[in-house]
Amino acid sequence: MHSFGQRANVLLTFAITLLALMCAIASVSDNFNSLSPHAHVQVVNINWFQKKSSGDDEVSLSLNISANLESLFTWNTKQVFVFLAAEYGTPKNALNQISLWDGIIPSREHAKFWIHAYNKYRFIDQGSNLRGKEFNLTLHWHVMPKTGKMFADKIVMSGYRLPQAYR
Amino acid sequence: MDWQGQKLAEHLMQLLLVCFAVVAFITGYMLGSFQMMMLIYAAGVVLTSLLTVPNWPFFNRQALKWLDPSEAEKHPKPQPAISGPKKKTAKK
Numbered sequence: 418m419h420s421f422g423q424r425a426n427v428l429l430t431f432a433i434t435l436l437a438l439m440c441a442i443a444s445v446s447d448n449f450n451s452l453s454p455h456a457h458v459q460v461v462n463i464n465w466f467q468k469k470s471s472g473d474d475e476v477s478l479s480l481n482i483s484a485n486l487e488s489l490f491t492w493n494t495k496q497v498f499v500f501l502a503a504e505y506g507t508p509k510n511a512l513n514q515i516s517l518w519d520g521i522i523p524s525r526e527h528a529k530f531w532i533h534a535y536n537k538y539r540f541i542d543q544g545s546n547l548r549g550k551e552f553n554l555t556l557h558w559h560v561m562p563k564t565g566k567m568f569a570d571k572i573v574m575s576g577y578r579l580p581q582a583y584r
Numbered sequence: 585m586d587w588q589g590q591k592l593a594e595h596l597m598q599l600l601l602v603c604f605a606v607v608a609f610i611t612g613y614m615l616g617s618f619q620m621m622m623l624i625y626a627a628g629v630v631l632t633s634l635l636t637v638p639n640w641p642f643f644n645r646q647a648l649k650w651l652d653p654s655e656a657e658k659h660p661k662p663q664p665a666i667s668g669p670k671k672k673t674a675k676k
Contacts, residue, residue, distance in 0.1 A: 418585065418590035418591075418593050418594050419585070419590060421637060421638070421639065424593060424597075424636060424637045425633070425637050427594070427597065428597055428601070428629075428632065428633050428636065428637060431597070431598065431601055432601055432629045432632075435601055435602065435605040435625075436605075436625065438605070439605055439608070439609050439621065439625070442609065443609070443612075443613075443618070443621075446613065491616075492612065492613065492615075492616040492617060492618055493618060563618050
């Protein structure tokens, strides 16, 4: 503490160390958040269902996605990234997961939503296995913090089935 | 700064920064506002630096004791040894 520069150095170092400590504790405090997310997806319409020239099946869906993810937000949340994936099994792959739609929820106010959308990303199978296929629609989310650990979880909704014939 | 002043500056700096960190965190957590925490802490850092880094007069209250010049003369610095024939000469 013998000179101006020394005191400035000590102050800045100590201040930044305390800042790191505060951010770590803020991240730990996220663990005490009690979560109660809700979600529901309805397949409104199968727009078309074809076998492409490459031999792979492709289907286009109209979806109603409604969710209430308000309880995921804490004081330390920057945004929540949410995406919807279709999951099913085939003889070739035990598990296929295809992302159909995603979005970013910037704040708690936007976390309760209802949207009507086509699948943003193409639903294409590796092969021709989709006729009459039963599949799950899983809503995944990543809670991205301002500092610290990111939490990810999902809700699995089952009971969806594709038609037996192409249309 | 004198020695006591440096000690005071160090203790004051640590105390102020820790207090501001605690207050900032609790306020931010209660209000649910990360930004509030950062603002309070930033203000605290600026305040602490204004208070403890510059060489204020109250850090210089107990002046350092330098030896009196006449006292120093009574204890002369040892002379380097003169190489040559050793004679019994009294050194002053």
